[in-house]
Amino acid sequence: MERTTEKDSHYNNLEQMPVSEILKNINKEDHSVADAVAEALPQIEKLVEITAEKMKNGGRLFYIGAGTSGRLGVVDASECPPTFGVPFDMVVGLIAGGDGAIRKAVEFAEDDMTQAWRDLSVYQVSERDVVVGIAASGTTPYVIGGLRKANEKNIVTGCIVCNTGSPVAAEAKYPVEVITGPEFVTGSTRMKAGTAQKLVLNMLSTAVMIQLGRIKGNKMVDMQLTNNKLVDRGTRMVMNYTGLNETAAAELLMKYGSVRRAVEVHMQGE
Template sequence: MTNKHKKITEAPSLYDRLEQMETMEIVSNINNEDKKVADAVGLVLPKIAQVVDQTAKRFEKGGRLFYIGAGTSGRLGILDASEIPPTFGMPHDRVIGLIAGGDRAIRKAVEFAEDDTQQAWKDLKEYDINDNDVLVGIAASGTTPYVLGGIEDAKAHGILTVGITNNPGSPLALQSDIPIEVNVGPEFLTGSTRMKSGTSQKMVLNMISTGVMIRIGRVKGNKMVNMQLSNTKLVDRGTRYLMEELGLDYEAAEKALKQYGSVKLAIDALK
């Protein structure tokens, strides 16, 4: 199924003669297009909430969250996954981002890597993916073979599949158990899906991972009480959380934080 007539991500920009625009006009027009993104994401919130709840349920049983994508989509999945350990103190093997072409594709495009329908499942099998896990395929076009192959194989093995795409009715949307179809309209630069499409993907991934972490108890009040104390800024932030929560002065709060290793453990021990 090519679905060519519906590829919004390839539709001509609403703007033309970009090279003749003043610089201020270029950035203003990009900004005007970007303003449409949050509204487009707003239309798919029920689907995102469904993914959060289904993933949290599996997480409680030791399940994991996998992201697969190629190019920008793959990089955004890896970005989101890599933020989970420092922000929420989770082991790095609970949210895993995979990109077509492997880790070297994070920095430099690997030619034709996204065209292999078998590779995603091979990559996922290295992690012993199973029906406790959730697989999120990310593809602006909704037609990336690497992602479609992975989703198809995962479904065949009883794994819950989610598709994040910017082409409603695309193969990825049709194949996924839970399709998240964010119609951001044509890009300012025709076909450049690292722009609005990529921004929408980042927003959706933020919601999924943050929502799951809140649901499984990694947040208290509005604070990152499980964050890793991996630099001075985070130690300072954690110390201030404890001052606020326990009424300690800075020195005592910092000492307690270092003694217990996390805001949550310090609060549990001292409250």
């Protein structure tokens, strides 16, 4: 396969560029990412639909990846409970090398073809679930092995890659290929490829959660009230839905712990 993510940058002599030129050129390259994601929307739609279907029936979503890709999966998974009020183990991000690899690279962890399945097995992954491999290159053994084993167990598999015709995409039943091309710094897939993966992950988890009823109108009515900013936001939402004043809305919100529950109780009492 041809790895466009590894092709030489369109720019050279980067160390001689003025800072203004470095920034302008990185920004120019970044502009192309959204267009690349747009090309993959039909693939993303299929992955969203099957994931939502599985999760409506009690399934979970697992991300597996290494390096930047693994970290992005962990980030997306970790943001689902506070944003959508789902259990912490409903969306799970697994990274080659374990949680320590989130902060510090673990040498050769991504080269183990069997470790991803061992990591998934801790969660007793089953046919009810969905496993999505994240790999910019599309060649990461950790991801290939995990998807292959999941397929053997008749588990729905998907992927987010940034090259065409990759081994990872070949293993995934629902592949998403976002072709971002050469990086500004040759091979540095934390840049455009990482941005593309983040955009797709945003789409996947958000669209699935909307399908699961975790958004009302355009509001995060199930968000966790973990700081004053979110309590203030929740209070305003309760005020908008119920017509209560700020003090009454805040009291109702704190009593019931979520915007959804506070509004439901208020409406039932009217």
